[in-house]
Amino acid sequence: MPHPHDDFAVYAHAGLHRLATTAHLLSGTPADPGEATELVRRTLVRVCARWRRIPRADVDFYVRRSLVKEFLRRSRRRPAPSDGVLKGLSARQRAVLVLLHWEGLREAEVAQLLGCSTGAVRSRARRALAAYGGDVEGLRKRLREAAEDAQVAAGAGAFDVPLDVVRRRGRALRRRRRGVVVGVCAAVLVPAVVVGAGQFVGSGSGGGAETGAAGVALSPIRVVAPGERVDAVPGVQVWLTADGEHWSTPQGSSQFRGLNDSGYTDSYWDKVKGGRGGGAEVSGGSGKSGVSVRLDPVNSSYFLSGLYRGLSADPARVEVSVDDRRITGTVLTLAGGPGWGVWYARSPLSLTEVKTSLTGDGPTVTVYDTAGKVVARGGVDE
Structure with missing residues (x-):
């Protein structure tokens, strides 16, 4: 059963900081929260436009999928970031590492979300981890530190995404x-x-x-x-x-x-x-x-x-x-x-x-x- 229409604002407000943190890790621009803010805004507009049709048990999947799809679309028009915790990696490699080691998803879940095989997920993760000497725990520690910085910035209002604007644009897109x-x-x-x-x-x-x-x-x-x-x-x-x-x-x-x-x-x-x-x-x-x-x-x-x-x-x-x-x-x-x-x-x-x-x-x-x-x-x- 789809969520009642008014539930969108409640869901978006509750998950905004988490969504902004994931967007910050994907975009890899610690000095400029603007890119992560734009990712979050565009993601929420797309989700709002489809809110009436999203099944109750699948909201998190659709939000993550919309965020990653928007990130991959935007990355085609921008060079890979030269700083940040995942600097030097391709957009798909960053997406796989963030989903696995920050969001805590299993390889099969990442494959479903990206629409590819678990073998492709495993291969991208292996190549990306090679840049860190294969040190999974070291990578997770760096992701946690970057996420903490992003959460502090979010608490200070760095990721300003007005939900009334999101809802208005979501309705227009629908x-x-x-x-x-x-x-x-x-x-x-x-x-x-x-x-x-x-x-x-x-x-x-x-x-x-x-x-x-x-x-x-x-x-x-x-x-x-x-x-x-x-x-x-x-x-x-x-x-x-x-x-x-x-x-x-x-x-x-x-x-x-x-x-x-x-x-x-x-x-x-x-x-x-x-x-x-x-x-x-x-x-x-x-x-x-x-x-x-x-x-x-x-x-x-x-x-x-x-x-x-x-x-x-x-x-x-x-x-x-x-x-x-x-x-x-x-x-x-x-x-x-x-x-x-x-x-x-x-x-x-x-x-x-x-x-x-x-x-x-x-x-x-x-x-x-x-x-x-x-x-x-x-x-x-x-």
Whole structure:
């Protein structure tokens, strides 16, 4: 259940000092709190704009993810800081070290937050720590000292982020996003959604979408035989075999993603972009478990799909967030419960929506179990 609207100010006020400290460690500019202040302000505006749609149990994840995404976006336009506790490191290396050794997240949690594999997190952390002689405790001590300085500055008002301004700009951003989505849907997607709705009723394992106790639509789960073709959307077929996923689109027929004995190949989960057929493929796994997002061009729109594996519980709902839209996916799996499967969305994305999404947080896929608990999450690794 989303937070009541008035809870945003309470949450932001309570977490402002912690958020400013993390931003200060990321930006690495101890003599100038302005960069950290701007990071916090932009992060809170984005969170405020999506506040109504952020699940109660996921607020911290969304705030951290928004902060890091904003930091990485801004770092592309700025040189690496020449001072500070993490001087000389790349933006991604700084993000990994701060999340691991200041925020105290596990490697798998950092991988979910960044939308990459645990192997990529481990590799970046190892290379970054080499600059400190591999001394983890020494690094943590330096981070604590820098954080204490930032907290003193925050207490003295150095990180001045007026929440009334944040809320006003957040509401304006929400209205702009809603206007873009409504305009695009009206012009491009309404016919496709109508057709997809008719297919939805007549396909899957039942006669329509099920709903949970809270009225949330569960994903249609379809168990298929090896090689059984499924018409996902007009022009796209998906089928599974024991060794992996196959799909065909007008831009590329009989494409294949293979398996090895332990699951999807490491090259798949470590891959970030450059999928076959001109699609953009985004890794969102965590080691040997996780979920991915792939965008494949189909005529004038994009087909969203992905792979999941190694979950702690069977998926009950797969939800894709694209800015303010939430799309419930369909799940395909082989008979016998092999521990992996495919999800796809029946509503395509227009080119405009894809571009708008990728300039923000990008498409995010979340997998829930029957109790509504998040068991995997993946998204764009910008």
